[in-house]
Amino acid sequence: MANDESNNKVTIFIDDVPFKVSADNNLLAGVLSNKLNLPYFCWHPSMGSVGACRQCAVTQYMDEHDTRGRTVMSCMTPVTDGMRIGLNDGSSTKFREQVIAAMMTNHPHDCPVCAEGGECHLQDMTVMTGHSSRQYRGEKRTFTNQYLGELVGHEMNRCITCYRCVRFYKDYAGGKDFDVFGSRNQVYFGRQKDGVLESQFSGNLVEVCPTGVFTNKLFSAHYSRKWDLQSAPSVCAHCSVGCNTSIGERYGSVRRVMNRYNHDLNGYFLCDRGRFGIGFVNSSDRINTVSGINCKAGEPLQGTFNEKSFAKVMALHHSENFIGIGSARASFEANRLLKYLVGKENFSLGYTNLEMQLSLRHKQLLAQYPQQSLAGIENRVQHGNGNKEHDLVLIIGEVIEQTAPRLALTIKQVLRNAALDKAESIGVKHWQDSAVRTYAGNASTPLFSLQAQPSEFDQGANGALVLSPDKIIACVNQLTSMLKDDFSLKDIVVTLHESTASTTKVPVEKTQLDIDDHGVCEKDSVEQANTNHQDKCLLLLARSLSQAKMPLIVTGLTLKSPALLVAIDELMACLSQKSHGVSPELTVVAPECNSVGNLHFFSEQALSIEQVINRCKTDKEVPTSLIILEQDLAQLSKGQKNQLRQHCETMIVLEHTKSELTELADLVLPVATVSESNGHFVNFQGRLQPFVSAHKTVKPIMENWYWLGLLAKHLCGHDEVSFENLVQLQSFFAKHGEPWALQVLASQQNSQKSKNSVARQTHRASGRTALMANQSVHESKTYRENYNNQDGFNYSMEGEEASSSNHMPYIWSPAWNSNQAIFQHQQEVGGELVNSTRENILNLTLSVYFDESPQLSVSEKLNSLWPVIMEQTLDSLTLIQNIPWFLAEQQTRRVPEFILMFSGNKVWLSTAFAQQHDIQSMDVIKLNVSGEEFFATVKISEKQQDNIVLVSLYELPLTTNNLTIEKNSISKATLDEVENFIELETARKNAAQKEKVSVLARLKKQDQHIPITFYQNMGEHNG
């Protein structure tokens, strides 16, 4: 039990019974931490208390002789030692019932058609308070609902005015387009007018709202009650943070993703990419047949899978030499197995030479600087204990709100540290949300950013520079040398006021940081002023860094610049020198959900894509073939992919959705997606996190490791490889002494409290099985119900209850049907789960080869292994991707709702460039990138550097970034091309709209055709 002793615990008396509660939190949190039932609405552990709903009232007594007491709101009441409260006394229970009764005066009785039904906090609280008969005889007030975009539905009549939504959206997540309007009993929560919610966290409204005002539109469209869903603990596959999710399935299709509380990472909140991005698993482009080669002459290996005929076909390729290309979006186990079956000298991570260099630098950083969890970055546990908080944030070259949105939400909380500390100084606790905001106002932890493109964080930053990638590196180096020269920077004087003639220098007070009038260093038309301003920003940053005790530096790999990572390494090294008394921390955002897992396989022998191509081209004695695991090879152009296809003998692609490579492949093996398979992803910290299948696929779609096992056996002659389930695979590598496998197996054993598996479904709570109860009480399934892949979970409502697992498939507790049941499973409100094991952190040490040796530096070694030619022309442009967050991950680009949100291809040009080339805003231009043509509408940005082109192109792979292009690769589109472009843009939207409709129709139809499979094996429930 973590923190039990260290926490400031006191004894209070609830209905005369002593309880231990934390004095650092409010009374409501204390009561809930003791697993007592006390209704509430407006309070939220992450958002604190405001005292709006009055639902959590209790009676507080002066002493044991006081029999009357007074009503207090427990969320607004600090805990004191020996305090006495009544929870079940007459007056407070009556008042709590009255509060519900008052809320219900306007709440519609539309529960049967409400998507929240069955997991509604309002329903739970109504029952909990005992309110059961309606006294109010008047009319209900009604509202007009708004269109809030493709993701979140709005039904304001259900609102009970708890203010949670606006407090999350505006106060917690920093959204600007959602607010509260009106007054009295006509309070309205929404946008100023209809329109798509801008925040990438809007989906949390669904979970934050205690009733059905905000609903998940995708879930509502293909709806199922919570108690009818089959859920599994999963991990989000859409960025490197590794938020824990709960995927809900019914009748073979994924219905929704909900947040799964993980104290260290996502806490209570997900980003919308994680919540709604799951749509890709239901895509019409899913591959559900084995295709590409002939089984017997003229007979394709399709439909049902037959291992014997598969073996026969594979036997034809025994003589070939296979290279395996792994992937950062496939599970750790699948990559490991692929490497095993092809051998380490035949294994590629699917990275280019440049990306190999980048990976080495990434691994170096991870090996040196332990990556904090989000809870660690936010200092969630110790809020208020200022000494362990970050007092400065510096974001370098990574637009985290696009690449790792959940991390951006965490950084927003870090920026609140200053306000929380300020409030603490007058005795206002962190949980007193309104008081903190009143007293500390907009006080923000110092924030600096060096970016190649505009970022959300520019606003409100003490210094924000938008520079070309090269200049960012130069700035970081300059910063390091400034700090090296004189760490105290005593003599440095900074002023960011743009007083033109003034040469007087104003010394900066120790506390004075907000020097810049506007926060953002605006680009001046005069180059000189620009440089001056940049220097001043850097000086201010250097000085602030030298005064910070625990600065946080956030960066990532998006700019694809090994040099940047080296520069940051040096900055970190300089700051970390003990004599300075600074403990800097570094967070590196990785590109994909398992990128850090891939680093585990990084060695000097790993092949880059260039080397793979080369091997295919040159190794003519033994034909070279490829096994490509869930990999787009997006770095290659279509032409290059064709070439690769021509040079290799056989191309086997394991993939879940159609891609350019599956079109080229000889054999396509359909694999399960994250929602259908088991495995581990390794997040940006190196944390190995298991994900479990929510449902089983219909053969021949099979899990990637299973296909790889078959390939190992039948293609590569590894007879020892024969895995029926993932545990066998892990055990196999554990036998080989691989630490990760031992770790994983140990924690799997720990995670199960009982020998029996956990039910993926809730206990039977409705008539879902009654219809055919005379034949079977089991749920219709697309597969045999007793299928067991030894992952500790049953595809059934039978089994151990969810809470007995460390990885709860769904959240439920008696009396708490909504997601608020989570408090019943936490050691303490907002703390770790009752059942939680230490997470496994992957050991990421570099091979000895990369030690600095006197003969050859690491850079020289890198360049000899994976040479990168830097194209440097004076008159060139740098292309930077500026894609919206919902398209900033390859798999989610298939989600029709996201495509519909995309406003179309765009290019941002500097004023100077546009003028030179006579390009106007809203013109359509043609852009030539690595031999491929793209079209986009122009936006002209005054603040943009002249040699930067920002692009947001749907067709451009995410792997293309920080690319040097010639100036002449941008030209105005001809009239025909413009017409084509408009047609293409419209076609993309129409296709998405069509896909949205047809997927829904297909899945709904499928729901009607699920056979009831009679379940034979469990004696007591025999059909």
Added chain:
Amino acid sequence: MTDSASIENSWLEQALTKALTKPLSHLVNLEQPLDFNGYFKAGGYVGATIALKENSPKEVLNIISDAGLKGRGGAGFPTGMKWSCVPALQDSSKVKEHSYLICNGDEMEPGTFKDRYLLEGVPHQLIEAMIIASYTINANKAYIFLRGEYYLAAKRLQQAIDEAYENNWLGENIQGTGFHLDLYLHTSAGRYICGEETALINALEGKRATPRAKPPFPQVSGLFGKPTVVNNVETLCNLPHILKHGSQWFKDLSPNSDPGTKLYAACGQVNNPGVWELPMGVTIRTLLYEHAGGMKDGVNLKGLLPGGASTDFLIEQHLDTPMDFDSISKAGSRLGTGGLIVLGDQHCPVAMVLNLLQFFAQESCGWCTPCRDGTPWVVEILTRLEQGQACSEDLVQLDELCDFMWLGKTHCALAPGAVEPLKSAMRYFKEDFEQHIEQGCCPYKSNNVQHEGTHNGK
């Protein structure tokens, strides 16, 4: 000398004779308030001179505390005590910390118009008072938050502020003392809740006018998070006189434990509605029959609200109660603003309470549940009751709602304030409530008494 000037002079002579007995109102001239020179000649800005030139802030605080001045906004909180919570006056190390002073001129309490009398009649008095208060609490910026409908007062105040700047009573280095004060007039967009001091602060900051959670109190964390004192117009207007004549004089003004004078008012079924400055603690009977001219012909007293809409009814038996904070409280009501709303026996108490509750439901800020959903619920029941469509269970429900919206259960005092007239009406006029049910209609309507419904709650 022109005629008008001589009239003016004789008015002033007359007025000055009352300087020591009716300090607040002796200079009130609703036709044409005194300009700076006039006010100055009439003894204005003497109190401020004494404060700024002869006393330290701490000493001013002591004088005011000693005088026992209590807030005139309704709650009757001792002004000196309120000020002393400001960090600059609490902790000598925080002497440099600036505060804000806000004058609460959002007079929206139904039946109350005393502040308007002072604002329109003698605007310079308030400015002088705010200089004294700002000096005491170390405020360099002060705001007058004025009810938006007080258009004339706004015009006159702004003119007075401009004159005060011109004469160096506002701005930099006031009268060579080194004290600096900027005074701003802000006219409200119009919500009753803005009279609640923390809602007022929110409104002034441009936020929703929702009361804030307390603690922290505004004296510690108020406007823009800085220490802030919010005082009522009438409260502040006492300051120049206390400085000028001393705290003992102030205490001697009233025979009662609550010192000073008070602006009392009366409206409703009385012969002579109006506002009068009287020693604190005058009895209701004196006020009603001597100053307000008694009940209108043919009308008997049914009951009265002693201090605005959000106070409990008092009835005939309470007429000899002195109108001071403690005595009224003992009688089961609150002194509030001291503005009587008088109900005659030919008007329906249910209709009156319904009218008031419609106002409170309309003006709820919508923050906390009991107020937001409780007040409209009461309106719904009272509407049916008044129409003769209620049943006896509804009276039980009304009782429960009174309990539901009572002090300690709500976020601020609006809903408890709304409960006060309702709860007391149900006690004193129980029969009227029951008759509505028994007769299936409003018994007063059959007497052909016309009701004036003002608010309809929509």
